[in-house]
Amino acid sequence: MNMRFRWLTAAALSCAAFAVSAQTVVLYSSNNPEVIANAVASAKKQHPSLTVKQVTGGTGTLMKRIQAEAANAGGDILWSGGVGTLAAFTDVMESYQSPEAKAIPKQFQEAKNRYIGTNVHVMVLMVNDKQLKGLAAPKTWSDLMKPEWKGKVVITDPSKSGTAFIQIYGLLKQFGREGLEKIAANAVVVQSSGQVYKSVSAGEYPVGITIEASAYEFVAGGQKEIKLVYPSEGTYLGAEGMFIVKGAKNAAAAKQLYDVLLSKPAQELLLVENFRRPTRSDIAVSKLTSMPDLASLKVFPLNLQVATEEYEQLISMWNMAVAKAKR
């Protein structure tokens, strides 16, 4: 039993050690481990005494957790969630005006500084050349509505993923219900966004609707048959943001991390290493990567806050379109 006692003492001591270090910040993050690792490395570089403890999970899960912990906050900062989602949770957020926010365009800022955009997702068509089998690669959304693409386009169930929700919402706004039904008729619907890029990479389907950052990883990783198509009719953008949790126990450290995540070095690192398109206006994307500058892309504008309000409607409309296609 002696060993057990010694272990308990050690555990107690290490807990005490955590308690005295005021420079700890608890990061709730939905990002993948490599993205988080780069963010943490950036933070360490700018603030060597800052220790980032991470809790990872899906954005939805983490938001629910923050709500459940409202009386006794367990996390200090959440990074990141789609701004449409974040807009629905402003009551658990602490306002913070970061000095770094100067470089962020107004469109990515919230009026009361409760959350801010950290990166932008661009919706793309991920194409596996080897699996086209004679078909010409699609150039835009309406190409995918043609009958020859039946069963060849993989997309995520919009109720399972925030980015998939934006894709479907965009298609509805741009092409109406009819366009949505045509897409639904051709689509193979999967339950997680990861399945879309993994299965296009694996050659199960020739085309997938996904986000630029995920698809580009395969291009950068050296899989030659993978191409990214930015729809010429206009693509959709989904900004992701972060916020400081209301009642955060380590508010000062949380602000430090908040500033780091908005800083130029951190956003550049995440762009070059993880293909996260920055929100800062002073980073030239096409110089640092082979991804195009946002200014050179045609964008179909969406109001994501309104989109969130129309969530239930869209999901049921989509489910009906899928059901209709099955008949």
Add this chain to the structure above:
Amino acid sequence: MRLPGWPWGILSLFSLAVLVLFVAYPMSVLTLHSLQDAQGHLTFAGFATVFGEAQYLEAIFNTLLLGVAVTCTSMALGVPLAYVIARCDFPLKNLVAILPLVTIIIPEVIVGQSWLMMLGNNGLITNSLREVGVSVPSFYGWGGMIFSMTLIYYTYVYLGTLAALRGFDGQLEEASLSLGASPLATRIKVLLPTVAPAILVNALVVFTLVVGNFALSSMLGGQIPLLSVMTYSLFVSEMGSSPVLQSSLSVVMVLLVGVVLFFQKRVVERKMVQMTQGRAPAPRRAESWRGSLLALAAVVVVTLSLVPLIAVFVGAFTKARGPVMHWGQWSTQSIERAFALAPEPIINSMLFAGSATLIGTALALLVSYLVVKKKSSLSGVLDYAVVLPLTISGTVLGIALVQSFNTGALVLTGTSSIMIVCYVVRRLPFGVRNASSMLYNIQGSIEEASVSLGVSPLMTFFKVVLPVIKTSILSAAILMWATSISELSASIVVYSGGLETLPISIFRLVDTGRLGLASAYGTVLVTLILVPLALAVKFFKINLFSVK
């Protein structure tokens, strides 16, 4: 005079208190939650949903179907293998006989990951076959799950059958043959009935393991709804809201496994045949082509079950750029990244599993000593209480612990202790079983001699009993270490920031398609399991699996 009941009565109470706190109490909280709505009123809505909605019924049905399927395939693989090993003799037989045991200690996350790297949609073998124009059916779904689970769980059937075959009295067969029965009829009418209960006992163990399986079910299950995966995702999505549904589904899972284990204990185990004068027939050298074919089949099965171990090492040293594996190009980059970028899971795993090994081995030893040597009404209760965790699958245990220790007098969520509790509770029944079997071998008279010479009971335990079973304890501790460091299903439910372990990291990396880094962590994990084991075998000459 001494304190009444000291030491054994007090220690029995203590052990019982531990089990009540970490097993009985969480299970009652879970049951309560399954019957309570958000306002605290009695409701059967949870169970009504589970038994009323198609998706849950489908999950229950699929889980049972998978359980039956894997149990059958495991029997189909394990029984003939045991027969070949017991009755035939061929080169390398001793090695082939022992290697299946390795499958039990390879973490399931690694098995799942390795098969995906080989046979997944973007797998090495899948792609090579595609290059030459052969299209392979998707590995996700029934095929992948049955394949990979069978190659792990057949070991349980194999071990049980082998033991029964070795204990079988060959004279019975000779008698049957000399009375004119054909060899085949002899096997069916004489051999089979005596070995069947042993096969069935282990087959049922396989069934319960499949029902509770989380790692392989969620990695390879694809679009097939299964209970353990569904319970987990319900837990994740229900966090913070009323936990009725996750609790109801958990209770259903416990009942499912409980019924099977009860049947096993009450019905099947009683039919086990004990041969007093067992003289197993000597293995015959396989000389005919049939014999060689059987031996070859045995070698193939065993090799196949070891593929994951090889694949994970190859994957760790293969060049990976983001999600893309460049097979054939070598690099130490993934390994370096595992150590440099995120050493936390490695440290956590060692810390938690190390603590669980110390606490779990000590507790298992205490409980089994009380049950075997200090029989009392209390230790009788203990004997039953300690097998309770067997009915609780990892996912369910995790949910019960979170529900019980999230708020209130004892808050454990968010601390390392909840991870250690998970590990200890899950492994305790096995630890106690191992410790009991070694304690049965020590005669009570030795202790009595010591006590009558004036040594206190507690000192007698430390000075007389402990030295005798020292090496057995070491081997039990190593098994505890190996199995708890691989634990995923309960710990992935209870873990929170800063508590991520190797299996959890691997699971998440596979989910995001990072097979290179996942392999690197996998290699570290396998090394952490195999090195202590090899050292113990070499320096302490322990026979690791003799106590199983």
